[in-house]
Each structure stands twice: as C-alpha cells, then as structure tokens.
C-alpha cells in the first residue's frame with residue numbers, strides 16, 4: 342500500500358515558493374517504478390563521458406609523497422579505529438596528510454579489461470563516476486612546506502592544487518575557535534558527472550557519494566588519531582565562497598561544482614578526564630568573505646565535449662535544498678579516550694591493518710549465493726551502525742562523532758544467510774527512542790519480536806519469517822546481488838515530517854547519513870572476509886509496499902548488500918599509482 346503525494350504542478354505557486362515541496366517533488370519524480378525508470382537519456386553517450394579527474398589548469402600542483410603501506414605513518418590495526426583512545430595522535434605533516442588523503446579519496450587500484458582501464462578509489466561512487474571533489478583549507482603548519490590557503494585534491498596525481506593563497510593570520514583567526522592543529526576539509530559535487538549516466542536521479546547519487554566521502558575521511562582521520570566534525574551550521578553561501586565554487590568564471594557552467602559541506606579536522610588529543618571542549622559548527626561569514634577576497638588560480642578543466650541534455654530538475658532540487666540560515670550551533674566534544682567503545686562484540690579480524698582494509702575495499706559485482714556469516718558478525722555490523730543516542734553527538738563513538746545529529750535512517754533488513762538467524766525480514770531502529778513513531782508509520786499488523794540472540798542493547802526486531810531472496814532482488818531493480826548475499830537492506834529515512842520540521846536543506850543530509858553508514862559497512866564487510874555493494878537502483882514504492890509505509894512518512898533512500906563475492910577474473914588489477922611509476 343503506497344500513496345503518491347500529489348505532485349504540485351510546475352507553475353503552482355506553492356511549488357514556486359516552498360522549497361520543501363520542491364525537494365519532495367524531486368524525490369517523488371525520481372522514483373523508479375516497475376514499469377518506468379526515473380528519466381535519463383536512456384543510452385550512454387560515450388563521446389561525452391565526463392572525465393573523472395578534475396584539474397585546475399594554471400594552479401600550482403604540489404605532489405604529496407606516495408607512501409608504501411609499510412612506510413610511516415604505518416596504519417594501526419583495523420580494530421583499533423573503533424577502540425576509543427587506542428590510536429596515538431600524529432602531527433600534521435607531509436606524510437600524515439598524504440596518508441589521510443590516500444585513505445579518504447585517493448586511487449586504490451586500476452582495473453583493466455582489454456583496451457579499457459579505469460581507476461578505483463578509497464571512496465566508492467555510484468557508477469564509478471566520482472562526482473565528489475575534495476578540498477583542504479590549510480593554515481600555515483610548522484613542518485609542512487605549504488602556504489596557508491585553499492587546495493583542491495587531485496587524486497590521479499595524489500597532489501594538492503593551490504586554488505588560493507590566504508593570509509596566514511586570517512586562516513589562523515578562522516580556525517581560532519577550534520582545537521589546536523585544526524584544518525578544514527570541504528566537499529563539492531559535479532552533478533554533471535552522475536547526470537550524464539543517470540539523468541534526473543543523479544542528485545540523489547551525488548549526495549550518497551558525499552556521505553561515503555565523509556565516512557571515508559572520518560575513518561582516514563581516525564587511523565592517525567585525528568578528530569573530525571561536520572561544520573553543518575555553516576550557511577551554504579559561505580561554503581561556496583570558501584571553496585571557490587561561486588567563481589563562475591573558473592568553470593564551464595554545465596560542469597560547475599555544487600558546494601556541499603565543510604568539516605573541521607584536528608590533530609590534538611583532548612586530555613583524558615577533561616570536560617571536553619565546546620566547538621562551533623559554524624564559521625564567521627565575514628572572516629570567510631575577507632579571506633577569499635584574494636587572487637585565485639586555475640580554471641577548471643573541461644570534463645565533456647558536449648552536454649546534450651540539461652536536467653533542470655537537478656538544479657531545482659539543488660537550489661531548493663540550499664542552506665540559507667547560519668545557526669550558532671555548537672557541540673561539546675569529549676576526549677576520545679573517555680568515550681565508550683561502540684561494539685562490545687569481538688572484532689572480526691583485529692590483526693589486519695586499517696590501511697589494508699581500506700585499500701582492498703571493493704564493491705562486489707556478484708555473490709556466490711552460498712556464503713553465510715555468523716550471527717555475531719551480523720550483530721557486530723549492526724552495532725557499528727548505531728550511534729549511542731544517549732550521549733550528545735560530540736561524545737559518540739567514531740565515526741558517528743562526525744555527524745552532529747541524531748540518526749534519521751533505520752534499516753529494513755532482508756536476512757538470507759546468517760547462521761542461527763531465521764531468514765526473513767528484520768528491522769533495526771537506529772534511534773530506539775523513535776520506535777513507536779516508526780511503528781506507527783508501518784503496517785500495524787507487523788509482529789515486532791526482539792531478534793533472538795541479539796545483544797540486549799541492539800534494537801533489532803524480527804518482523805516476518807520467510808525467504809526474501811527473490812523479493813530483495815526484485816525490488817533492487819532485479820539485481821541478483823541483493824538476493825545472493827548473506828543479507829541486504831533498505832535504508833528507511835524519516836522523511837516528510839522531518840523535512841517539514843527542519844527544512845528542505847535536510848534532504849541531501851538524509852543521503853549523506855545513508856552514505857556514511859554504507860561506508861562503515863563496506864569496510865566492516867572486508868574485515869569480516871566478505872564484501873559489500875551499495876545499491877542506488879531500486880523500485881522505491883514497491884520497497885515501501887513490503888512494510889506498507891504510510892505515505893511519505895518514511896522513504897527508502899539507499900540499498901546495500903553484503904555476502905561472499907565472486908571475482909570477475911577477466912579483469913586485471915594494477916597498482917593505484919603505476920601510472921606515476923610506483924609499484
């Protein structure tokens with residue numbers, strides 16, 4: 342049972358003035374249906390395939406050292422990243438910055454099939470199109486031979502391009518409210534890269550990818566003992582100014598970058614037992630305006646020869662979800678050594694290094710339809726997706742400490758092959774305080790039984806018994822990876838109520854949260870000896886019908902699947918920087 346929201350007509354006044362209606366309209370219009378996919382070109386315009394590598398021609402490129410896995414800084418054990426206070430904080434320098442960017446956004450391998458070659462990265466991306474661009478705002482740092490300024494990260498070169506040199510004192514002033522040894526990371530999206538293939542639905546995928554990039558960066562920071570928090574009270578115009586995306590003269594219009602978010606990263610441990618530190622989630626817009634009033638360098642390279650189609654609805658959704666208000670929000674950050682561990686269950690493979698897991702992360706292209714995982718592995722994965730909502734956001738365990746909000750995404754799970762768990766449909770309420778609200782949005786006849794054997798604190802419920810393999814594949818655009826795995830799930834976001842309460846700018850954030858969650862499980866799957874794949878293609882309303890979701894109360898935003906992978910042996914794998922002469 343699903344109800345379609347009446348779509349406001351294009352010229353209706355409410356649609357013109359109400360951004361919330363606009364993002365809802367975007368969402369409804371970009372649903373895939375059994376008999377009709379969301380609008381796209383319908384074929385691949387290979388002649389205009391966008392270049393996945395942005396460069397700023399005319400901007401100075403500073404190469405970062407390409408580090409071998411066993412070079413300093415050596416990565417800690419994967420398990421240590423989830424143990425509060427286990428990783429000593431490393432100073433920011435050329436090598437640590439190189440490692441950070443390697444684990445967050447760098448190339449992780451090249452694949453070759455016949456004449457074709459394509460690069461994979463530490464962060465995954467829908468269709469491997471990589472719409473996300475990464476930036477750093479660096480102060481003058483002792484031991485780092487870089488000017489204070491804005492740098493664009495060029496993953497193919499593993500280098501930083503200097504877009505603008507800022508006055509060191511002005512950057513220091515901007516960073517003053519944060520702990521010492523702080524810098525800023527920013528992300529933008531080139532919508533065109535995803536729209537080229539996926540048409541109107543591309544705005545969703547760009548935002549999933551931002552969530553993955555936030556997760557990849559947070560975990561990369563954790564391997565160095567660094568902290569990271571999303572500065573999500575910054576007005577988007579300020580983000581645009583700081584990242585230079587407002588400089589229309591530097592971009593071809595169709596390939597411009599949409600400013601997404603900023604995060605503060607700092608390399609200073611809080612002393613144990615201290616009360617923590619209050620940090621703002623905003624930047625002073627006047628300081629940013631003055632800082633960026635300086636000479637800029639470089640023009641964005643052309644990504645495609647031509648842009649046959651314009652998807653206006655993407656621009657409309659981007660504009661409607663633009664964050665205008667700057668709130669004076671702050672959070673209290675607790676010393677990591679004082680936090681509680683997120684997952685009391687034993688680690689899957691505590692010996693393997695975090696770097697190894699990050700480098701080997703891949704999306705499975707198919708599963709064997711046989712491999713099962715243990716109930717403990719499954720429960721641990723579920724635990725890692727749970728922020729401890731009893732604590733304030735700045736006191737939660739990694740990586741949820743990066744996310745200054747309570748969770749708004751819950752999981753509807755298709756359990757196929759988990760030893761000791763009856764196959765069927767399960768539900769994880771990631772914020773247990775919202776259980777009643779969630780239940781009221783779903784079929785009232787569902788039987789909410791606590792999943793047998795699950796750790797007490799895990800709000801995991803068993804809804805229906807049965808073989809959901811075919812159903813899972815069917816609703817995931819008939820992709821067998823959703824049924825041949827050990828389990829798959831849909832991420833159900835609190836939707837219309839939350840958007841009406843908080844504003845249209847929350848629409849992208851729901852995708853960011855789902856991407857961040859996906860990133861945690863991509864890595865955890867590798868650590869457990871299995872593999873994951875994000876699934877952006879699913880039939881929206883048929884998914885909702887499974888649980889009889891009431892109207893637009895909850896909406897599935899992203900699907901995900903984990904199981905025993907089958908390698909495609911026709912593909913050769915090459916080292917990530919072989920093109921730069923590195924083995």
Ligand SMILES: Cc1cc2nc3c(=O)[nH]c(=O)nc-3n(C[C@H](O)[C@H](O)[C@H](O)COP(=O)(O)O)c2cc1C
Nearest residue numbers: 461462465466467468469549703704875876877878
């Ligand atoms: C948001 C998102 C949606 C995705 N959707 C699908 C999908 O529907 N089907 C699929 O087989 N893979 C999907 N993928 C996996 C990508 O194709 C994969 O990440 C990309 O090819 C890069 O490969 P890698 O993850 O091994 O680095 C998705 C990935 C992301 C991040």
